[in-house]
Amino acid sequence: MLQAGLVLAALGLGAARFSSSLPVLVLMSIVYIAGISLTIPTMISLVGALAGERRGAAVTLYSLALFIGASAGPLIAVYLTRTSSGGLALEALAALLLLAFGLTWLLKAHVPASEMSGRNPDAERRRVPS
DSSP: HHHHHHHHHHHHHHHHOOOOSSHHHHHHHHHHHHHHHHHHHHHHHHHHHGGGGGGHHHHHHHHHHHHHHHHHHOOOOOOOHSSSTTHHHHHHHHHHHHHHHHHHHHHHHTTTTHTTTOHHHHHHHHHHOO
16 A cells, blocks of 8 residues: 555656646646555554554654654745746655655565555454454
8 A cells, every 4th residue: 555655646746747737737636645645544554563562652753754744845845846947846756755665665575564555463453353
């Protein structure tokens, strides 16, 4: 799920960069949001799995980084838009998403496939059958 979300988000931004029509831009924004919506829960699960017993601190630190990015991102986008073509901000973010996609291949050697898909086997084992 993580890789699919990253690729979907990058494709949405990449296509939005070259769009001159409002309906296509709206559609590509929806594709981007869908990709991010797949990525964030999977990342939270992955951070928790990698942290082990320090799961709470790790998820807190990840959330802090997420909110710093959400706060700084628009400022950086405005700066890139004012100092260059408007598409540079979209291209930069799409490149970062593709870089993150490439880095997920490094995780595959260290993380079980169930965690990469966003499933949490520990939570599934703790469920009480009805």
